[in-house]
Every structure is written in C-alpha cells, then in structure tokens.
Amino acid sequence: MSASTLVDQMKRGLDAPICLTWELTYACNLECVHCLSSSGRRDPRELTTDEAKAVLDELRALQVFYINIGGGEPMVRRDFFELVEYAIGNDIGVKFSTNGAFIDADKARRLAAMDYLDIQISLDGTDAVTNDAVRGEGSYDLARRAMDHLADAGFGPFKISVVVTRHNVDQLDEFKALADGYGAQLRVTRLRPSGRGAESWHDLHPTNAQQRQIYEWLLAHGEDVLTGDSFFHLNALGESLPGLNMCGAGRVVCLIDPIGDVYACPFVIHDQFKAGSVRDAGGFTAVWRESELFTSLREPESAGACASCGSYDACQGGCMAAKFFTGLPLDGPDPECVSGHGEAALLAVSSAPRPMMDHSKPGRASTSVPGATQLVTLTRK
Amino acid sequence: MLDRPLGLHERVALRPEPFGALAYHYGTRRLVFLKHPDVVRVVGSLDQHPTVRAALESCGIAEDRWPAFCGALTSLCESEMLHERVDTC
Numbered sequence: 001m002s003a004s005t006l007v008d009q010m011k012r013g014l015d016a017p018i019c020l021t022w023e024l025t026y027a028c029n030l031e032c033v034h035c036l037s038s039s040g041r042r043d044p045r046e047l048t049t050d051e052a053k054a055v056l057d058e059l060r061a062l063q064v065f066y067i068n069i070g071g072g073e074p075m076v077r078r079d080f081f082e083l084v085e086y087a088i089g090n091d092i093g094v095k096f097s098t099n100g101a102f103i104d105a106d107k108a109r110r111l112a113a114m115d116y117l118d119i120q121i122s123l124d125g126t127d128a129v130t131n132d133a134v135r136g137e138g139s140y141d142l143a144r145r146a147m148d149h150l151a152d153a154g155f156g157p158f159k160i161s162v163v164v165t166r167h168n169v170d171q172l173d174e175f176k177a178l179a180d181g182y183g184a185q186l187r188v189t190r191l192r193p194s195g196r197g198a199e200s201w202h203d204l205h206p207t208n209a210q211q212r213q214i215y216e217w218l219l220a221h222g223e224d225v226l227t228g229d230s231f232f233h234l235n236a237l238g239e240s241l242p243g244l245n246m247c248g249a250g251r252v253v254c255l256i257d258p259i260g261d262v263y264a265c266p267f268v269i270h271d272q273f274k275a276g277s278v279r280d281a282g283g284f285t286a287v288w289r290e291s292e293l294f295t296s297l298r299e300p301e302s303a304g305a306c307a308s309c310g311s312y313d314a315c316q317g318g319c320m321a322a323k324f325f326t327g328l329p330l331d332g333p334d335p336e337c338v339s340g341h342g343e344a345a346l347l348a349v350s351s352a353p354r355p356m357m358d359h360s361k362p363g364r365a366s367t368s369v370p371g372a373t374q375l376v377t378l379t380r381k
Numbered sequence: 382m383l384d385r386p387l388g389l390h391e392r393v394a395l396r397p398e399p400f401g402a403l404a405y406h407y408g409t410r411r412l413v414f415l416k417h418p419d420v421v422r423v424v425g426s427l428d429q430h431p432t433v434r435a436a437l438e439s440c441g442i443a444e445d446r447w448p449a450f451c452g453a454l455t456s457l458c459e460s461e462m463l464h465e466r467v468d469t470c
Contacts, residue, residue: 006416009400016396018403018412063396065405065412091394093410116407 007244013251013298016062016288021266022256024052024083025072026359029101032124032135034163034197034204036267037257039072040361045259049079051279055256056087058284066093070266072258072359075102081110088116095120097161099139100146108149112156120159120187121146126174130167134204151182159226161187164214165204172217176225187226188218190233193325193335194267198355201326211338212237233318233334236311247320250275250297254288257357262287264297267321270356304331311339318342327352382451383434387427387458388466395425404462411460419446420453427463 027042028035047055059067067087074080074096087094095118103111103119111119121143125131128140135143150158160179162168168175172188179186193201206214215234218227218241229243244252249264256262260278263269275294276287288294306312317323318334326335327349333341389395392407401415404424415421422440430436433454437447457463 006400006414009398012399014398014403063394065394065396065403065407066410091407093407116410118410 007246010244010248010252011246011298011300013294016059016064017252017254018065019068019248019253020059020064020256021068021070021253022055023070023072023258023266024074024080025077025258026357027076028072028099029076030073030099030136030139031361032122032139032196033200034134034165034191034195036192036195036197037070037072037269038195038355038358038360041359042072042076043259043357043359047258047260047278049082051260052079052083053086055260055278055284056083056090056092058278059087059092060090062285062288064092066095069094069096071097073099073101075107084117085114088114094118095159097122098146099135100143101139103146103149105149105152108146108153108155112150112153118159119150119155120161121150122161122163123175123178124163124165125168126171126178130171133167134163134165134200147182147184157183157185159185159187161189163191164188164206165191166206166210167204169206169210169213172214176221185226187228188214189228190230190319190322192267192319192321193352194321195269195355196360198325198352205336208336208338208340208343211336215241215338230319233315233322233336234338236315236338240314245314246316249273249320250294254294256284262291264293265321267319268324270324270353272324272353302331304329305345306331306333306341309333309339309341325352325355382455383437383447384432386431386466387433387436387454387463389424389428390462390464393462395421397421404457406460406462409461411462413457413460413462415453420450423450424454424457424463428466 023037025042025046026039028039031040075098084094093116097120100121123131123143124134131140162175176186191205211234215237218231223242231241232245235241235245253265254262255266256278262275264273275291278284303312306317320330322335323330326346328335328345333345335342335346394405396403401417402421404413404415419442423436426436426440430439437450442450454463
C-alpha cells in the first residue's frame with residue numbers, strides 16, 4: 001500500500017484517535033494573547049478526578065497510546081500528578097504542555113522520576129521582551145527557570161514549544177541553539193486565529209515573506225524539529241515538509257476540553273465543531289465513532305474555490321480552524337495561502353465567527369468586543 | 382531473514398485499524414503503520430513460530446510475496462518493533 005492510500009485511509013478516520021489533546025483546565029496563571037482556549041478562569045463544570053479517570057479507562061480500552069495534556073495551565077489542577085500517574089500506570093503515555101511556573105526543584109525531581117512522560121515548555125521569544133509581549137510579563141523567566149530545574153533534575157530531553165509569530169520568526173536559529181544547549185527538542189507550531197488568537201492573529205501572524213522563511217528553515221532542519229504537522233499549508237511552496245500533510249481533525253486527532261466536551265481539534269473550540277461530550281451516554285467512544293460531526297469530517301472534502309489551483313494537492317486547502325475564525329469559507333483558501341488567494345479572500349470578509357468558551361479573566365480588553373457579554377453569560381450557566 | 386526467530390518487542394502494542402494496524406513502541410515512543418492486514422497477521426504470529434519462514438507459511442502467504450514481507454519485517458527490526466527471540470527451540 002502506498003503512502004497516499006494510507007493517508008486516504010486516515011482521512012476516512014481511525015477506530016480511535018492517534019493524537020488526542022486534553023485540556024485539563026481553563027484556569028491559568030498567564031493570559032497569553034494568542035491562547036487557543038481563551039483560558040484564565042477555572043470552569044466550575046470541570047471534570048472531577050473520578051470522571052477524568054473514567055475517561056482514561058476508556059482511552060486505555062481504545063488503545064490510545066499517548067495523550068497531550070494542556071490547558072490552561074494543567075499543573076494548576078490539584079489532582080494533576082494523580083491523573084498523570086493514573087494515565088501512565090494504564091499504559092497511556094503523557095506529554096503535557098506547561099508554562100513552567102509550577103515546576104520548582106522538587107516538582108522537577110518528581111517529574112524526572114516518572115517514566116513515559118514528556119514535558120513541553122512554551123516559549124515564544126528567545127529574550128524576555130519578545131516572549132513577554134505575547135505571554136505576559138515575567139513569563140520568560142518562569143519558563144527558563146523551569147527548564148533549568150528540569151535540566152538540574154536530569155529529566156532528559158524535554159521539549160521547547162514555540163508558536164511562530166511575525167516577531168520571533170527571526171529567532172528560529174536562536175531557539176534551536178537554546179534547545180540544543182539544554183539537550184532539549186525544539187517544537188515550532190503555527191499561530192492560529194483561535195481563542196484569544198482570533199483578535200491577536202492579525203497583528204501576529206507571519207507575513208507572506210516570513211512564511212517562505214519558515215518553510216525553508218523547516219526544510220533545512222527536517223525531522224530534527226517537531227512541528228505537530230502544523231505547517232502543511234506551506235507545502236504549496238515546493239517539496240513537502242515531513243508529516244502526513246493532511247488535516248487530522250476528527251479523523252486522527254480531537255480535543256477533550258476541561259468540561260468534557262469533545263471538539264474536532266484543539267483549534268476549533270466552537271459549537272460548530274463540537275461533536276459531543278464524554279459525559280454523554282456512550283462516553284468518548286461513542287462520540288469518536290458515531291457523532292454526526294466526526295462522521296461528516298471523514299467524508300471526502302471538496303476543494304471548492306481551490307479546485308482550479310495546481311497547488312491543492314500539496315497544501316490541501318490549509319487549516320480548517322484558520323479559515324473558520326477568519327471568516328473564510330471552509331472549502332476555500334487558507335488565510336495564509338502562500339499564493340495570496342487567502343489574503344484576497346480576507347478583503348471580502350465582513351464578519352468572522354467569535355470563539356466560544358471565553359474564560360479570560362475579567363478586565364481584559366478582549367472582552368469588550370460586541371457579543372462578548374452574551375458569551376460570558378453562556379459560559380456561566 | 383527467513384530463518385530468524387523474530388518476535389514482537391515486549392514494549393510494543395498493536396492496535397487494529399481498517400488499513401492494518403498501528404504499532405506503538407512504549408520504549409522508543411515510535412509509532413509505525415502496518416499497512417496491510419496480512420502484515421499484521423504475520424507480525425502477530427511470529428511469536429508462535431521458530432522462524433519467519435514458518436510464520437509466513439502458516440499464514441498462507443504465497444512465496445512470491447516473501448521478499449516484500451522480508452523487507453517490511455527488516456524495517457520493523459530496524460525500528461526495534463521486532464527483535465530476535467532468545468527463547469527459540
């Protein structure tokens with residue numbers, strides 16, 4: 001069977017996800033301007049420890065080999081270690097994303113003693129000025145301190161996770177050097193207009209010239225740098241980047257949010273992409289296998305407005321979430337289409353869907369946009 | 382390859398899928414796709430046979446396909462999904 005038919009098979013969906021992201025809490029000590037889940041305040045409906053363990057039991061039965069835990073800041077949860085240990089004890093490997101604020105010397109030693117655990121520390125600049133402009137004052141120092149603690153504890157190769165923006169794209173070599181210095185692995189991912197990123201995206205996303213810069217840098221570094229397969233829209237520039245080159249939403253990936261709702265991917269927290277809840281009868285398994293939304297995402301997609309473009313096979317029309325939250329049709333070009341079709345399409349957009357489940361802390365400028373009051377009311381019901 | 386006593390590494394799990402199976406190595410954390418149900422059957426039966434040849438025969442794999450299977454098994458050995466058993470008779 002050739003690689004292309006394998007991808008066709010994956011597009012029709014797997015029996016269980018390969019890569020499942022689970023945001024454990026909407027609570028966070030930081031307020032990053034591009035937060036995908038608009039995190040800040042804890043949701044009172046958060047899954048309990050017992051409910052979370054029941055989900056892990058189900059994932060074990062489904063043979064989900066590993067999960068990506070995030071948030072919010074997952075280490076805020078009091079049962080964080082209990083859940084991680086429960087997962088690992090059930091043969092579910094854990095990679096968790098953290099801003100590092102709660103990794104002191106003690107916690108670093110505890111984490112280092114655990115087998116089958118990956119840690120990913122978020123950093124969006126190789127200096128405090130660049131990083132803190134996006135992730136908040138003091139966040140650079142917190143992240144670096146956590147990395148130092150992990151290195152001192154002998155954790156081994158943790159990951160440094162970077163969202164590439166207009167302002168840090170010139171630091172890619174420095175990020176790599178920083179990771180190499182720690183014996184860490186560098187992971188760079190694409191900025192999405194999701195969550196609070198819906199507002200900041202327009203100022204932060206890389207320019208068209210920078211996209212080529214990212215593409216060439218990634219090609220030069222190959223599989224040495226992880227990307228979560230997030231840059232496949234750049235494949236229209238030439239040779240394909242490593243990875244599956246497909247949108248995995250609802251096919252091989254999905255998101256479980258802190259209150260147990262299941263979305264097609266971590267970048268589409270919106271009712272239109274909500275497949276169900278782990279609290280529904282049938283649990284996660286029924287949502288994954290039978291939900292109307294996931295079934296429809298596994299049907300062949302139409303190239304739509306991109307059908308006449310010679311690059312469609314390479315870029316697959318790009319990212320569903322990026323299109324959705326910039327108000328573009330899902331069967332048209334990605335807003336960052338390297339041929340410029342997205343830029344042109346954006347000019348015709350009059351309004352874009354608002355992200356839902358806003359858990360931003362009160363007083364943020366972002367909550368003063370039209371419609372936000374109603375959203376806040378909804379999340380409090 | 383045909384005379385080797387191979388087996389699935391004890392830290393590898395197979396998960397059936399419509400196209401074949403996923404093999405995941407808990408030690409190296411590598412994920413590999415077994416892209417044909419026949420490959421899955423052969424891999425799953427290696428432990429019960431003294432050699433690769435015996436496993437292929439018992440799974441009813443036609444001899445003209447053996448080179449392709451040996452190629453697939455070699456790459457699974459390289460990724461440490463399979464290893465040589467020491468408990469062979």
